[in-house]
Amino acid sequence: MPCSFWRRREGNVAMITALAAPLILGGAAFGVDTTYWYFRDLELQAAADAAAYAGAIEKRAGRNVSTVEAAATREARANGFQPADGTIVVNAPPTSGAHRGPRAVEVILTERQDRFFSGIFGGGAVTTRARAVAIFESSGRACVLALHPSASRSASISGSAQLTLNGCTLMSNSVAADAVYLGGSSSLATPCVISVGGVNAGSRLTMSECTEPVTQAPPVADPFADLPEPTPSGPCRSDNGPVLQPGRYCGGMNLKGTVTLSPGVYVIEAGEFRTNANANITGEGVTIFLADGVDSRFNGNAEMRLSAPTSGTYSGVLFFGGRGPSVEDHSFNGTAASSLTGALYFSGDDVEYSGNFSGQDGCTQIVARTVNWIGNATIEVDCSAFGMSALPAAQLIRIVE
Numbered sequence: 001m002p003c004s005f006w007r008r009r010e011g012n013v014a015m016i017t018a019l020a021a022p023l024i025l026g027g028a029a030f031g032v033d034t035t036y037w038y039f040r041d042l043e044l045q046a047a048a049d050a051a052a053y054a055g056a057i058e059k060r061a062g063r064n065v066s067t068v069e070a071a072a073t074r075e076a077r078a079n080g081f082q083p084a085d086g087t088i089v090v091n092a093p094p095t096s097g098a099h100r101g102p103r104a105v106e107v108i109l110t111e112r113q114d115r116f117f118s119g120i121f122g123g124g125a126v127t128t129r130a131r132a133v134a135i136f137e138s139s140g141r142a143c144v145l146a147l148h149p150s151a152s153r154s155a156s157i158s159g160s161a162q163l164t165l166n167g168c169t170l171m172s173n174s175v176a177a178d179a180v181y182l183g184g185s186s187s188l189a190t191p192c193v194i195s196v197g198g199v200n201a202g203s204r205l206t207m208s209e210c211t212e213p214v215t216q217a218p219p220v221a222d223p224f225a226d227l228p229e230p231t232p233s234g235p236c237r238s239d240n241g242p243v244l245q246p247g248r249y250c251g252g253m254n255l256k257g258t259v260t261l262s263p264g265v266y267v268i269e270a271g272e273f274r275t276n277a278n279a280n281i282t283g284e285g286v287t288i289f290l291a292d293g294v295d296s297r298f299n300g301n302a303e304m305r306l307s308a309p310t311s312g313t314y315s316g317v318l319f320f321g322g323r324g325p326s327v328e329d330h331s332f333n334g335t336a337a338s339s340l341t342g343a344l345y346f347s348g349d350d351v352e353y354s355g356n357f358s359g360q361d362g363c364t365q366i367v368a369r370t371v372n373w374i375g376n377a378t379i380e381v382d383c384s385a386f387g388m389s390a391l392p393a394a395q396l397i398r399i400v401e
Contacts, residue, residue: 040113041128043080048109048132049399051076051088055105056134056397059092062221068092072107086111086127094133097401102226104135104400133401140192140393143168143379145367147222147347149196150174153181157188157373165190166362167381171393172196173219180213186373194393220392223367224345228313229322230289232267246286252294255279261286261306265314268294275302275334282306287314292324292348300333300355307360308342310387316365318342321349327369340364341386359383365391 054075055068063071069090076088087110094106113126143165146155154174157163163186170188172179172195179197182188182204192210193199199213207213236250242257246264252271261283273288273296275281281304288306290296296319298304308318318340321328330346334355341359344351346368354374358364362380365388381390 040111041130044109044111044128044130045132047076047079047081048107048130049134050079051081051090051109052105052107052132052134052399053397055090055092055107056103056136057218059103059105060136060221060397061219062225065092068105072105076107076109081109082111094401097133099133099135099400101135104133106131106133106401131401132399134397134399136397140171140194141168141381142171142194142220142391142393143365143381144170144371144373145220145223145365145391145393146172146174146179146369146371147367148172148174148369149219150176151370152176152178153372154179154370155195156181156183156371157186158183159186159374160184161186161374162376163188163190163373164378165381166378167191168379168391169194169393171220171391192393214394217394220394222347223389223391224317224320224343224347227317227320227345229320230265230267230287232269255281263309265289267291270294272297275299275304277301279303285309287317287320289320290322290328290330290346292322293326293328294322295328295349296330296332298331298333298355301335302333302338303335304338304340306340306342308387310385316342316383316386316388317345319344319346321346321368323348330368333375341383343367343388353377360386363388367391 051072055072058068058071072090073088089108091106093102093104094100109130111128113128148154151174155170155172169190169192175197177198178200179195180193180199182201187204189206191208193213194217195215196217196219198215232248234247237247239253243260245262246266248267250269253268254274256276256279258280263285266288269291275298277299279302283306286306308316328349330349331352336356338355338357339360341363343365348369350370351368352372356375358377358379362378363383363386364379
């Protein structure tokens with residue numbers, strides 16, 4: 001065969017190769033770049049997941065939005081996110097998706113990815129995006145919750161008290177080694193005891209669901225943190241008379257004899273809320289707000305039968321302490337016939353519950369800075385019929401989107 005034939009074939013191959021070279025090089029370039037972008041996208045998603053989780057931890061602990069954002073940003077950077085090359089958006093709660101509740105945190109990361117080999121063919125930078133949503137969910141319900149972050153014996157049962165919690169736990173946010181304490185000859189029967197710190201209970205603790213107390217648990221947020229304090233309005237009322245009306249009580253309330261509280265919100269602005277010996281106090285659909293600086297005293301010989309509203313803003317809340325800087329002491333005592341149905345909420349105050357009584361059908365909750373239980377009582381968990389919501393105990397975080 002003539003040599004010219006081979007030269008023509010070689011020329012054809014060379015020409016085809018020359019024509020295909022840009023496609024081959026372009027394909028290789030895009031392959032290298034897209035592989036890098038793919039792995040960077042995986043890294044960005046991992047950073048978003050870690051950031052959402054970190055933000056949910058702060059949200060669970062009751063931190064404000066700026067603290068949640070700072071924690072999420074810090075964790076995103078620790079996992080490789082480069083703020084100089086992108087943006088981070090933290091929404092608590094999320095603004096999109098299927099989980100927009102108050103217990104969720106959404107993190108959206110965007111990052112500019114440079115072109116490397118494919119840049120020779122033109123085109124601007126590529127933007128990648130990752131989104132993650134983390135939520136915290138309760139894995140237990142509490143009847144007694146002590147919010148102080150470090151106090152010794154923040155939740156204690158002392159004297160000869162015998163406390164039974166049916167279907168709900170005692171929870172302490174304190175990191176102290178004895179955050180939960182049983183003293184004297186007291187006893188506690190409950191499904192479980194949960195503490196951020198330690199538990200000093202001995203053999204007087206009986207648990208039906210936990211073999212050991214749960215310690216080193218994550219703290220839980222104040223369940224009533226979003227509940228607004230009542231705004232005083234109208235004239236100052238007198239606490240004299242057999243039937244009292246809701247409204248402002250500018251100099252405190254000192255209740256004597258037989259008194260009925262009409263339904264509504266009672267705002268005690270100064271002094272103290274006091275029931276005297278042999279008083280007989282009743283009231284349904286009542287919320288008693290004690291402003292900062294107002295404490296309460298209940299004489300042990302007084303008989304009280306009070307219940308919270310079952311609907312509205314203050315549904316299930318019987319007593320509500322102001323959130324100011326002053327720390328008050330509140331002592332709840334009464335006869336065996338007494339009944340306080342609803343939540344006793346004093347996030348910044350100390351509560352001593354010394355009466356041998358609880359609410360109707362055992363429906364009493366205590367959320368306070370510290371709680372010292374002295375009296376005997378049996379507390380129940382299912383109190384929705386009285387407008388009460390379950391209190392969180394252990395709260396687990398998971399990525400859901």
